[in-house]
Amino acid sequence: MKKVMIGNYALSYGAKLSRAQVIGAYPITPQTEVVELLSEMCASGELDAKFIKVESEHSAMAACIGASATGARTFTATSSQGLALMHEVLHWAVGARTPVVMGNINRALGPPWTIWTEQTDSLAQRDTGWMQVYAQNNQEVIDSVIQAYKVAEAVQLPAMVVLAAFVLSHTSETVDIPEQEKVDEFLPSYDPEYKIDPDNPHAFGGLTGPDGYFELRYQIQKAMEDALAKWEEIGREFGDLFGRHYGLVETYKVEDARELIISSATLASTARGVVDELREKGKKVGLLRIRVFRPFPAETVRSLLSAVDKAIVVDRNISFGASGIFYQEVKATMYNEKNKPPIFGVIAGLGGRDVTVKDIMNIYEDVMKQDEPKSDIIWKGVKI
């Protein structure tokens, strides 16, 4: 069934269709509608889940972890400061191997107080061990939540479905809501091997010395590596069932491309328009949209970039003292390659400043005039 809905509701419907059983939630702009709708669904009985109101995002995640450890499917959503407050327990969800799924609406961090979009909040959590998938439209939001549960439960790692504040969270788009019956077929109920069970008691997460901890960390990394194939495999399976195929990345007109624009989420949608305009002018440009950021699709990035003459990474985020975060990842991935293009890093649209087709066109034209990047950051649109 097709319905017009905002990105926030797409998250709620994704959780509902996945039959989330426990929702721990605390509201924050621009995420509020996600949990508002879920609370209404729980109140009306449309969704058979326990809705736990908590006093902070830290507790929201703690509630999800506890519930997940009993074998329940859990969901929460947050944004910006809320995600930052969760930081400690994000690590816990990973170490406890609880496949919690969370929506995060990319909002810039304060101060100054702000509510507009930027990716630094979620990217600052990149080393926690959470999987991260960046959606480019509301259809992908709902579809990604369902896939995220399947991947998360397969590899026993939590997953974050990330979308841009306002650009998606409060923008109405047509969304094809997957049928419940087909979702049930795609995503069976969750039954982990290890769970809190009064009939078979175990101690969870107890003190573990240096002779055991190292191996547990090794297993998390292995699970992340397994997840690379899972996102591809499950994205294909989803496509076969629902007609929309997904993978670690999305490529657009890359087959004969000499130059590659690399971006993520809604910025990549804008860049797709730029690619079309440039193609009309005879330029051989392609687009690489990195959809899954953790685990990082290094192999795919390497094979695509080693075939082009120039690559431009457009980041709506910054690691202060270094550069754009997708740029760092792409550059590091290419370092040991023999054939590697010069890689240009652009920072644009921080704090929700609009990034237009014209902006990305200007970026492309500027980069074409340079043989090598002069620095790690090309600032686009900042009033220097």
Add this chain to the structure above:
Amino acid sequence: MPEKTEKQIVYERVKDMPPLAVSLYTMDYNKTGSWRNIRPVINYDKCISCMICWKYCPDVAIYLEKFEKDGKEKYKPIIDYEYCKGCGICWTECPVEGAIYTEEEAG
């Protein structure tokens, strides 16, 4: 299930381990009493068997022993020094002056 020795569960290789820290170590192995530098001591002449110390002990290091007094069933709290970390909460919460006192102890 993995081999369980008296002290700890031993895994030879990663493949034998669970993916999470589930019963990796048991409390038979983690004897936290060695952390203690303040030792709480119960003076049973003053103890009224209210069981507040038992209820408040955050490490379940106080257990109860049943006894009879004047035909009534009572419980005597006993501190398990193998696990008591010496936090002093039992001493703080005890409602009877002097029923629990503390001694300094080398850690």
